[in-house]
Amino acid sequence: MTSIIFYDTETTDKLINFAQIIQCGSILTNELFTPLDQQDVSCGPLPWIIPKAGAMLTNKKTNLLKSNTSHFKMMCDIHYKWREWTLEQPGIFVTYNGHAFDEELIRRQFYWNLLDIYLTNTNDNGRLDLFIMFQNLVAFFPDALNIPLFEDGPSISMKLEDFAKVNGVQTENAHDAIADCHFMISLIEKINSKYPEWVTYILKTATKTGLKQAINCKTFLCLGEYFKREIFRYPVVCCGADASRPNEIVFFDLSYDPDEIFDLEYSEILKMLKTNGKNEPLKKYKINKSIPICPFEMIEDKNILMLTQNFCYKEQSLLRKIKNFLKR
Structure with a gap:
């Protein structure tokens, strides 16, 4: 058996070299994607971080600018919870565009706080980026999900929020870390109902x-x-x-x-x-x-x-x- 952990972050900037995580949402599920536990933690910006207006308007986390929770405590809480979830059996950490953004930020900010940066891919743990795997899905299983169009087409959009919206998932809370985790779970459940062998295969590649x-x-x-x-x-x-x-x-x-x-x-x-x-x-x-x-x-x-x-x-x-x- 493998634990599956969906997670997402909200940050102070869209540029990875200047961003700080201010919210991280994680949902633990079993292999049937039934939620078993979740964590929603947040913090205020570090003294030297200048939050960008565009990022804050997107994630609507301006209330965290006055948070008294330290970044150190938030990162320690994330690390502790993820270790707890993967202690008895390995886990697969699932993100959307995580290889390019969320995963890299998590590793860097574990490092800032002297925490193990390779938690997500050591001790038999694995990591899976749905943004990358959805490229295969859209290419070869176009009927698995409704595919969102970019500005009425013919080009397509690969945004998580757009996928959720055209597949009947409520998106009022988009760009909230926990809400985005629920989007991923809802979409993977829909795919699993039609192409379970594909879902099994991509989990294997983690x-x-x-x-x-x-x-x-x-x-x-x-x-x-x-x-x-x-x-x-x-x-x-x-x-x-x-x-x-x-x-x-x-x-x-x-x-x-x-x-x-x-x-x-x-x-x-x-x-x-x-x-x-x-x-x-x-x-x-x-x-x-x-x-x-x-x-x-x-x-x-x-x-x-x-x-x-x-x-x-x-x-x-x-x-x-x-x-x-x-x-x-």
Whole structure:
């Protein structure tokens, strides 16, 4: 059994290098997403922090500007509660855009207060960013949720509040940390009712061990990426990792002809990996963070990639050559 902890933060700034957490909401659930416990803690800004008007107008936490609760006490309370929730069994810490913001802030501010910064991904704990995984969901399971549009479309919005709103979740308290946790739980419950195997799969990828197992599938992986309000779909296979960077893995896009890159010089390969663009055949990801993938055999619409299955099988047969090529 695994504990699942949904959490969200509200801050004094939208820029991560200048932000301080002033509210953190966490909800502990079981694997059926039934809430078991919750924590809602807050504090006032530190003396050297200048809250930005835009951030405070968004989260409506101006009352906390006069709070007598110290930042140290709030961070200690968060750390204590999370350790308590994961003491008897490991936990999966679920955020929305947490890898880029909330998770990084939590780690930095645990560090400020001399607390263990790796609580969320050590001792068999894992972390999952739903913003990243929803990119795969929207790409390959478009009927799992109603997909919000940006300014009436055709571009889409990936904001948590927008997803909640178009899927019948009350959003009056949006940008409150606890309310945002409830949004995540409501959405994942809706997905789980229609595609439980997808939910099980993404939870498995929350740890490095689980992700390494998950990328080994019978056929190939479906990678979905969100860029400039559009979704891009790729059939990929994992080619391996750089021994000097064990947390980095490389995927090869099967829509490309591998023969076109076999004869490239090392400098050209390196440039391709550094670019890591949406139109490059090699895509680099970190296995200690969420990756928007799922197995091809899991998706129902096999034509969504606009590639024939036989073509992809043929390309996958060249995987051994690709692996040998990457060892260069």
